[in-house]
Amino acid sequence: MTAPDQAELLRPHAEQTFATELAALAAVDDRPRPPSWKLSPSAVVTYLLGGVLHDGTPITPKYIGPRRLMEVAVATLATDRALLLLGVPGTAKTWVSEHLAAAVSGDSTLLVQGTSGTAEESIRYGWNYARLLAEGPTRGAMVPSPVMTAMQQGAIARIEELTRIPSDVQDALITVLSEKTLPVPELGIEVQARRGFSVIATANDRDRGVNDLSSALRRRFNTVVLPLPATAEEEVEIVTGRVAALGESLQLPELPSAAEEIRRVVTVFRELRAGRTEDGRTALKSPSGTLSAAEAISVVTSGIALAAHFGDGVLRAGDVAGGIVGAVVKDPGPDGVVWNEYLEAVVRQRRDWADFYRACRDLGS
CATH class of the missing domain: 1.20.920 (Histone Acetyltransferase; Chain A)
Incomplete structure (x- = not known):
């Protein structure tokens, strides 16, 4: 089956909608880029807040708000810390998360949608049970989660509504975020994160969700609170x-x-x-x-x-x-x-x- 034309898509991903802007930024971006990043941190902030490039190309603003918040968010991703975007509903947490992943990794689709029914397999890995029965536990039978895929690619993984995920599933992130490794005991191996890997999570600070974050997990995030529009x-x-x-x-x-x-x-x-x-x-x-x-x-x-x-x-x-x-x-x-x-x-x-x-x-x- 052929991929649909972008014009036929109801809601293209950020990297599809703004591909021209991302390419224009990359072409004139002469600042240092962290490993695996498609743009420098400065260019990522320009992509988010908008501006006009030296060659006259306009960049539309994706986020309207304090510049410093976006600089802190981008700087966090350039370190070994994960990023937690916190705020009341409607403060553009998901929107900012998607555009950050698109600008940094060129791919915003490595997404875990948090709900009360989110299982640990969504964070770690699962199995193709037909192959598991036929072959036993093999690499081919393993189904990597978006987080594992991001670790392997050195990319950004996104976790939406983190506080709606059950506490025991949340805690599967602790080893990933602290040791930058994901053990697979069934195969006797571990997946180690490549440079460029990070996690962007969002959480609602008004409706505190099903489960608050444990102190151990919260310590592994830098938190940026997104406010409602000031004016x-x-x-x-x-x-x-x-x-x-x-x-x-x-x-x-x-x-x-x-x-x-x-x-x-x-x-x-x-x-x-x-x-x-x-x-x-x-x-x-x-x-x-x-x-x-x-x-x-x-x-x-x-x-x-x-x-x-x-x-x-x-x-x-x-x-x-x-x-x-x-x-x-x-x-x-x-x-x-x-x-x-x-x-x-x-x-x-x-x-x-x-x-x-x-x-x-x-x-x-």
Whole structure:
């Protein structure tokens, strides 16, 4: 079966989407590169934060936030320490993890998705049981995990939602991270990590997951806490950029500027998240959800689909109202109270938000 054309893919990997930028960076990158790295640490940070190269090639920003955080993250990967990206949902932990792996190793696909059902084989190795029965324990019967593969290749392994993995499975990482080796007692061998190997893990510091990290494992990570966007302008920029990229990927029809509705969605989310209005004059109750930039992106993208397919082709308040209500009211009881108070105390009082107020009320909220 032939590989699909990238244009046919719903969600290409970072190294596919930004292959041109990565190649342009590599071509002009004259800084020292750690072993097995595709780019120097300085070029990796440029790839993440964006800029213009000496030859005029523009590099789009993948992360909008403090530069120092990205420098610390990249510097960690250049040492023998693993990297833990910590933050509330929607702070771009997975996004940053993927782009770091793409820029450093050229491959972001060596991924372990953490859940309460993640088994130790996902961290260490498993077996092809048909071959195991026929041949016994052999190298050919062994199925390496993404972590083992990264060790063999000198690449970056990614572990998503580390705190959702059971504690005994988490602890399989301790030897890997401290000794840089993975024993295979069934074969009497061990896999030793090549230079360039590291692990990027993500964890949610609001919902602490199924299992907190043991102190022994936590000591083997350098932790970088990714914050929510510091300003409304930063958040609007993040949402605008990601909405445009998603719209192109999903082949949604192009609409006239959606800036007004994007700013409105961001304002609602930031006010409810902070528990006060932008001017600081009105205290608000906060709902149970996180109301992250990722959720704002989803609300706006859904609104664009509504406007394109069922509206007049212009993104209006009614197109985003349903998505906002769904994002805010996770628990109909307490969240419903929070939302109704916000509508009456804030939205209704803003004359230029009358259309949004009516649209929300028409939904029966």
